Amino acid sequence: MATRKKYIQRAIAVVLLLTGINIAAAYFHGRWDLTKEKRYTLTSHTRQMLRQLDSPVDIEVFLKGDYPASFRQLAQATSELLEEFREYGKQNVRFTFVNPGQGMTDTARMKFLGELTAQGIMPFNMQVQQESNDGFAQKLIFPGALVHYKGKTMGVNLLKNQGGQDPMQTMNNSEALLEYQFANAISKLQQKEKPLIGYMMGHGESLGAEVYDALSTLQSNYALDTLTLQSASFISPEFNVILFAKPAGAFSEADKLKIDQYVMNGGKVLWFIDESSASMDSLHQQNAFVAVDRGLNLEDLLFRYGVRINQDLVMDLQSDVVPLVVGNVGNRPQIQPVPFPYFPMLMPTKAHPIVKNLDMVLSRFVSSMDTIKNDAVRKTVLLTTSRTSRATRLPTEVSWDVVKTQPNPREYRQQYIPTAILLEGHFTSLFHNRQDPAVVEALQRASGKPFRDATDTINKMIVVSDGDLIANAVSRKEGPLQMGINEFNPGFAFANKEFFLNCLEYLSGNSGIMEARNKELTLRLLDNGKIRQEKTKWQVICFLVPIGLILLFAMIFQFVRQRKATSY
Structure with a gap:
């Protein structure tokens, strides 16, 4: 009975501790940027601007849909940045990811895409493979966002020009400029003159x-x-x-x-x-x-x-x-x-x-x-x-x-x-x-x-x-x-x-x-030659090590149980 009471007290204490931690985390929390180039750290000017927002900033990001991996990565980087914006702007920073033109008639969709172009969001012509055959089709995507503030709107291009650079470097530079693009748009919308x-x-x-x-x-x-x-x-x-x-x-x-x-x-x-x-x-x-x-x-x-x-x-x-x-x-x-x-x-x-x-x-x-x-x-x-x-x-x-x-x-x-x-x-x-x-x-x-x-x-x-x-x-x-x-x-x-x-x-x-x-993000690319040479070794390690750890934990757990059973 005493043992049972002790377990109940411990369980209540753990529940109270976790509840207290969650309540405290809602008011007091922090982040540590462990990347060498401080990828997830906003500049002091951006942080100050976001803290001083006196009205909500609504951001529509047009990177939702069935896109290649590079554009999904850009969308993920944009989401992480805007989450960081919300850390400092609180309720005055709101953002959504949308698929431009989805659910619209062809006429309405073309009109909407024309409005995006008028806002400076330039389309990107992408080749996508068709499901029915081995052919390719052209698909226009709009890698950009609209920033709304106090009735004013500004377009933001999230994809840099691709002239003279390989696509991977282009995406990397585009990610590095995300903070500047959004902070600059908000700053311009705030200008009274x-x-x-x-x-x-x-x-x-x-x-x-x-x-x-x-x-x-x-x-x-x-x-x-x-x-x-x-x-x-x-x-x-x-x-x-x-x-x-x-x-x-x-x-x-x-x-x-x-x-x-x-x-x-x-x-x-x-x-x-x-x-x-x-x-x-x-x-x-x-x-x-x-x-x-x-x-x-x-x-x-x-x-x-x-x-x-x-x-x-x-x-x-x-x-x-x-x-x-x-x-x-x-x-x-x-x-x-x-x-x-x-x-x-x-x-x-x-x-x-x-x-x-x-x-x-x-x-x-x-x-x-x-x-x-x-x-x-x-x-x-x-x-x-x-x-x-x-x-x-x-x-x-x-x-x-x-x-x-x-x-x-x-x-x-x-x-x-x-x-x-x-x-x-x-x-x-x-x-x-x-x-x-x-x-x-x-x-x-x-x-x-x-x-x-x-x-x-x-x-x-x-x-x-x-x-x-x-x-x-x-x-x-x-x-x-x-x-x-x-x-x-x-x-x-x-x-x-x-x-x-x-x-x-x-x-x-x-x-x-x-x-x-x-900001300058470093491309840390894998060595393709080394990947080919050591592919089998790492596949075996990734397959066997988790299973071995589970078996080892089970053996230790069984050994501890046997020791406790023999001690009574």
Whole structure:
């Protein structure tokens, strides 16, 4: 009786202990991220943003369905991340996984999928094997999500561009960017006022079809206004960032003074500069032309800030393609895409969150860049050529003949030539000790600000030596394409738009969110050769060891029972 009472007391104590643990776990609990790269740890900025949510964030993830293993893995990673979001956002973070268009009529489904595309969620065309036969069918999937907050909605692409990478690495990079994608979307939906971007005009910049995607991207994500530099008395500090997109005309000293004082007062500048006159229009009109310096008169200004765009053209064996007539069949020309060395596929350096986990970027007629020694300004190279490149000084002839002959690798020995550089620090004015008193006085009266010799705080700008990097091709059938898509090789999009947006995000002050781009997940792949060699051994171990452990436990249990029985 006493033994029975003791067992009952122990059972009650265990039940009470487990109940207490469960109640405590509902209020006090923690997690330990034991992964080397801190895969499951959110950045401090993301955690703070989620804790401060004042209204529910509803997230619809379109990764539910019969998908291949790689997409199921992406769905699992997304679910784990959003669970972590809910840890900090509590009841203000809600998410569901849905199959887009399921249960809808064909008309309603097509309309809904069109709305997803309009939100920026791009479809992925996947081949699936049919059950009835050995054939394959095309299936469109939308690896993305919609984030809803206070009546506003933003689309999130969960799958990165696949150009230049193997599918496994693409999925890995997509997983690494999940926190940034969702945190950035929530942050933008929380903005009461969008940052103001100034699109600078007056030096031959275009507002035509070739920059349609850039302007659409700016209008979708920012407040956008144009400013003609010559007609403006000064550049208003209300502009968070000003953008120079392939200027073609020379900048006067008065123009440079306005830019300089905007920078000295904390303004951010994003430069996309073509140093040479080279363009595809010239090649379309003739078999060859001589590329010369544009004469923009910006060398001294950029030099003072810490960078120089060289008067040359870069050629690279890692380049995109152009169509070339290689022969005729009857009266019809045979066209074949061939690599064009003047279209380098630029490589991200991974030295900064702007280019972390970024795919290659397409350029056209790009120049090399150098940094200038200046301890007050930190220079970070963002984009470079490959390890097989070269630079030819201007003036130089650009001809179709370059694609008709096999390139000599010994001529392409320059490695990783810089083509995009981030400058951060205390900038010194170009007009320090050389200003025209009358011009400076007029600028001070117009702006209401005194002339500054240097920046008071750390400022930043980005200089890219290719004006076409944010231009888009214009198809005769489809009209303006997305930037980073080659009209003659439309299989995938390079990461031009992503690079453009990342530059704007960083310069416009959202650097805390950019911290989440620093994540890098390590692919720990199994050795296929070792798997084949040791397959049988591990199959035997996995089969016999569990059975052996069960038998061993049974023998120990039986031995203990016999010992207890003999002791009474």
